[in-house]
Amino acid sequence: MAVDVGQPRVPAWQRGKVASWLVTVDHKRIGILYIGTAGFFLAIAGFLALLIRTQLAQPDGAVVTGDSYNEVVTMHGTGMVFFVMVPVLAGLGNFLVPLMIGAPDMAFPRLNALSYWLYAFAGLVYCFSFLAAGGAANTGWTAYPPLSLAALGNGQDLWILSIHILTLSSMAGAINFIVTIHNMRTAGMSWMRLPLFVWSIEIYAWLLLLVLPVLSAGLTLLLLERQFPDTFQFFRPEDVAAGGSPVLFQHVFWFFGHPEVYIMVLPVFGIISEVIPVFARKPIFGYKAVAFSTVAIGFFSMLVWAHHMFTVGMPTYLNIWFMLASMVIAVPTGMKIFNWLATLWRGNISLDTPMLFALGFLSVFTMGGLSGIYLAAFPVDWQVHDTYFVVAHFHYVLFGGSMLGLLGGLFYWWPKIFGRMLSERIGKWTFLFVFVGFNLTFFPQHMLGLLGMPRRIYTYRDDGLWHAYNLLSTVGSYVMTVGFLLFLLAIVKSVNGRRAGNDPWQADTLEWYTTSPPPPHNFDDVPYVTSARPLYDLRRRLREAEAT
Amino acid sequence: MPARVRHRALIVVGALVAPLAFAATALAGNGGFAPLAPQSPNAEGIQQSYLFISAFAFAIFLLVEGILIAFVIRYRRRKRPRNMDGAQIHGATKLELAWTVGPVLILFVIAAFVFAKLPTIQDVPAAAAGSENLVVDVTGTQFTWEFRYPNGVVTIDRLRAPQGRTVELRITAPEWDVIHSWWIPALGGKMDAIPGTVNKTWFEAERAGVFQGQCAELCGLYHAKMLASVEVVPASEFDAWYDERRAQQEAGTSTLGEELYEGSCAKCHGLQGEGGYGLRIAGTQLVSDEQAIETLLRRGGILMPPVGRDWGQTEMNALTAYLKENLGG
Numbered sequence: 031m032a033v034d035v036g037q038p039r040v041p042a043w044q045r046g047k048v049a050s051w052l053v054t055v056d057h058k059r060i061g062i063l064y065i066g067t068a069g070f071f072l073a074i075a076g077f078l079a080l081l082i083r084t085q086l087a088q089p090d091g092a093v094v095t096g097d098s099y100n101e102v103v104t105m106h107g108t109g110m111v112f113f114v115m116v117p118v119l120a121g122l123g124n125f126l127v128p129l130m131i132g133a134p135d136m137a138f139p140r141l142n143a144l145s146y147w148l149y150a151f152a153g154l155v156y157c158f159s160f161l162a163a164g165g166a167a168n169t170g171w172t173a174y175p176p177l178s179l180a181a182l183g184n185g186q187d188l189w190i191l192s193i194h195i196l197t198l199s200s201m202a203g204a205i206n207f208i209v210t211i212h213n214m215r216t217a218g219m220s221w222m223r224l225p226l227f228v229w230s231i232e233i234y235a236w237l238l239l240l241v242l243p244v245l246s247a248g249l250t251l252l253l254l255e256r257q258f259p260d261t262f263q264f265f266r267p268e269d270v271a272a273g274g275s276p277v278l279f280q281h282v283f284w285f286f287g288h289p290e291v292y293i294m295v296l297p298v299f300g301i302i303s304e305v306i307p308v309f310a311r312k313p314i315f316g317y318k319a320v321a322f323s324t325v326a327i328g329f330f331s332m333l334v335w336a337h338h339m340f341t342v343g344m345p346t347y348l349n350i351w352f353m354l355a356s357m358v359i360a361v362p363t364g365m366k367i368f369n370w371l372a373t374l375w376r377g378n379i380s381l382d383t384p385m386l387f388a389l390g391f392l393s394v395f396t397m398g399g400l401s402g403i404y405l406a407a408f409p410v411d412w413q414v415h416d417t418y419f420v421v422a423h424f425h426y427v428l429f430g431g432s433m434l435g436l437l438g439g440l441f442y443w444w445p446k447i448f449g450r451m452l453s454e455r456i457g458k459w460t461f462l463f464v465f466v467g468f469n470l471t472f473f474p475q476h477m478l479g480l481l482g483m484p485r486r487i488y489t490y491r492d493d494g495l496w497h498a499y500n501l502l503s504t505v506g507s508y509v510m511t512v513g514f515l516l517f518l519l520a521i522v523k524s525v526n527g528r529r530a531g532n533d534p535w536q537a538d539t540l541e542w543y544t545t546s547p548p549p550p551h552n553f554d555d556v557p558y559v560t561s562a563r564p565l566y567d568l569r570r571r572l573r574e575a576e577a578t
Numbered sequence: 579m580p581a582r583v584r585h586r587a588l589i590v591v592g593a594l595v596a597p598l599a600f601a602a603t604a605l606a607g608n609g610g611f612a613p614l615a616p617q618s619p620n621a622e623g624i625q626q627s628y629l630f631i632s633a634f635a636f637a638i639f640l641l642v643e644g645i646l647i648a649f650v651i652r653y654r655r656r657k658r659p660r661n662m663d664g665a666q667i668h669g670a671t672k673l674e675l676a677w678t679v680g681p682v683l684i685l686f687v688i689a690a691f692v693f694a695k696l697p698t699i700q701d702v703p704a705a706a707a708g709s710e711n712l713v714v715d716v717t718g719t720q721f722t723w724e725f726r727y728p729n730g731v732v733t734i735d736r737l738r739a740p741q742g743r744t745v746e747l748r749i750t751a752p753e754w755d756v757i758h759s760w761w762i763p764a765l766g767g768k769m770d771a772i773p774g775t776v777n778k779t780w781f782e783a784e785r786a787g788v789f790q791g792q793c794a795e796l797c798g799l800y801h802a803k804m805l806a807s808v809e810v811v812p813a814s815e816f817d818a819w820y821d822e823r824r825a826q827q828e829a830g831t832s833t834l835g836e837e838l839y840e841g842s843c844a845k846c847h848g849l850q851g852e853g854g855y856g857l858r859i860a861g862t863q864l865v866s867d868e869q870a871i872e873t874l875l876r877r878g879g880i881l882m883p884p885v886g887r888d889w890g891q892t893e894m895n896a897l898t899a900y901l902k903e904n905l906g907g
């Protein structure tokens with residue numbers, strides 16, 4: 031192939047196998063780096079989860095000490111939220127958004143690379159914080175003061191530092207997504223023809239942009255007060271007259287923390303909205319409703335934060351406001367669920383692995399949504415707050431929801447990303463183990479919470495039922511682990527897997543128009559987009575042309 | 579209906595009914611399918627709200643899972659070609675409106691019910707004539723609960739309360755401590771013990787018994803061991819104990835010293851002072867030196883929180899006496 035005149039010349043040292051990845055500004059390679067790094071952190075945070083479950087298999091488990099248990103819990107939560115879910119979605123979005131909107135790359139390729147490397151650096155700080163004097167942070171992923179102010183050693187400071195760096199990464203990434211989606215859509219792709227996954231990334235990016243600075247501010251204050259306790263008293267109650275209050279931090283944290291849940295869930299809604307229509311051979315039922323409900327969820331998610339704080343003794347009118355606002359979110363979420371169900375109606379459903387995960391998502395996410403109603407009703411929350419009921423609830427949302435949907439998305443787009451199919455046979459076993467293991471792990475935790483077991487305890491009263499449910503949960507976590515190992519096996523085997531071709535699923539969106547994997551410039555040409563399903567239109571036109 | 583479909587339908591119905599039956603039996607015995615059997619009107623109100631929400635949640639759950647399973651079975655591909663189109667339906671505004679308005683109505687009903695129950699959960703009942711409410715100050719510190727009664731009686735980790743009388747709790751934590759959360763499931767919801775703030779909650783136990791609970795907010799190393807219990811006794815028995823305990827406390831013969839030791843010291847230094855997370859103290863010179871103990875308890879050490887910073891002389895004396903007597907060399 032002749033050298034393009036417009037192509038910048040690549041110096042020799044950047045062409046090596048490793049070097050080319052280190053200097054890459056290609057959105058696809060950056061996407062793969064993101065996904066791979068997130069996989070690494072999934073292994074770490076997942077291992078910590080197994081430690082938790084193994085410790086709790088017995089009432090007086092001695093796998094870890096009470097001291098390190100608090101570190102394990104903290105780093106598991108922090109790892110899964112900040113270093114697995116948010117970045118892996120950034121990675122998937124990175125790979126897919128330009129392809130789905132028919133663009134050659136992200137708007138700012140070098141900023142994009144910076145985002146990734148900041149994430150990698152933040153991850154390094156996260157890893158090394160285990161070596162800090164006094165160990166890693168041990169005050170929960172929520173890091174409430176005064177506990178986080180009193181924490182000894184530097185684990186907490188490194189924790190703050192790593193999240194600060196990660197925040198910069200996510201902010202740069204979010205700006206990049208927004209500029210790309212607003213400016214680089216191909217001819218004909220109006221907002222109402224935008225793939226629903228891209229819609230969800232748009233809202234994901236806006237939420238990151240709006241709430242991350244608030245977290246950064248809060249953590250900066252925390253860091254200042256930790257380092258200069260005589261000068262700053264933002265969260266220390268000893269100076270209430272000066273406005274210091276430990277509850278203030280909770281407001282700041284959850285103003286970020288609740289939208290963060292949707293940051294981790296909305297893109298997965300997007301995945302589901304792509305997968306279900308393709309495997310049901312139907313258009314999404316109510317495109318506008320699905321797109322606008324994403325916007326609505328994003329908006330309302332910023333008005334409900336204090337439903338995490340019903341036990342701090344807020345005035346009743348505030349409790350009522352946060353209860354009603356939280357319930358309002360259930361409406362657009364319910365809309366989505368029913369729209370997805372209706373998409374199945376009169377379809378031609380193929381139960382391939384991506385679809386199995388999407389349907390699994392639908393069945394368990396519903397459960398997570400419903401248990402959320404109990405938490406929104408604040409008097410009931412007084413009973414279940416900070417117990418295993420809450421742990422069960424948010425794992426139904428973030429694992430049953432985000433993780434299952436994400437696995438479905440990976441099975442769906444893997445052929446596009448690497449040009450090879452993941453084994454369907456191993457894929458179905460993966461689904462079975464992960465799905466069954468997940469429910470076995472987290473369903474009994476609802477009961478534990480109602481029986482009175484608080485979260486974040488390393489030992490518990492030897493009450494027959496507590497032990498039984500905990501043991502069940504631990505067994506489930508190992509079943510789930512087998513599922514993830516199977517996924518790893520599928521990945522390893524895919525190296526020699528079946529070649530995918532451009533469009534193995536006969537899908538609807540533009541990423542399937544180009545080769546698998548796509549060339550560096552993505553497309554030689556992009557068809558004019560006439561609906562939200564450009565490839566469906568293309569196939570129909572071809573059929574009609576053949577017929578005449 | 580062909581036999582095969584009927585067979586599958588049967589499986590589906592079975593799969594839906596089985597958990598229902600299981601849930602029903604478990605609810606009767608309360609295997610964790612509802613909050614612990616309530617023993618106080620506020621816990622009762624929460625329980626009713628929980629069950630009310632459950633009715634709707636369960637119905638919606640069955641509806642969604644039922645539709646999901648039915649559609650997957652009914653519209654699966656079978657022998658049709660993989661890429662054959664399904665019905666190209668793009669939406670139905672009326673239907674979508676229905677499943678927007680429907681949930682709004684359900685949520686409205688739920689909110690109305692919860693608000694109707696709110697007064698019985700939140701508002702402290704006014705004291706009946708002749709028996710005033712018992713007001714107890716509850717203070718959470720790492721990793722123990724202190725209860726201070728109006729007559730000066732102090733107990734640790736176990737709150738004694740009269741049956742049938744309203745007990746108001748004023749919950750806080752010292753300004754130098756961290757956040758804890760007070761929670762006895764059978765006696766109502768939890769309430770955070772926040773340094774520098776006083777939160778209020780209450781209960782009115784309907785029957786005698788010991789009700790367990792524990793701190794519900796991560797508060798550090800021994801959060802898991804920050805247990806609490808409420809021992810409800812008949813009112814007359816309570817009154818007798820109340821006066822007796824006060825007299826004992828003044829005479830220095832109460833069990834306060836032992837309670838303080840078990841609550842504040844033993845979690846780190848061991849029940850016999852043999853050491854653990856903290857140093858071994860049994861038989862050391864320190865335990866016989868009242869002055870040194872008091873200084874240490876009030877100021878704290880490098881790793882040791884100043885557990886006794888806010889103690890009165892009663893508590894200090896009770897503990898130093900206990901230490902000297904039981905752990906002295």
Ligand SMILES: [Cu+2]
Pocket residue numbers: 287288291334335337338
């Ligand atoms: Cu929330």
Ligand SMILES: [Cu+2]
Pocket residue numbers: 758759793794795796797798800801802804
């Ligand atoms: Cu605690």
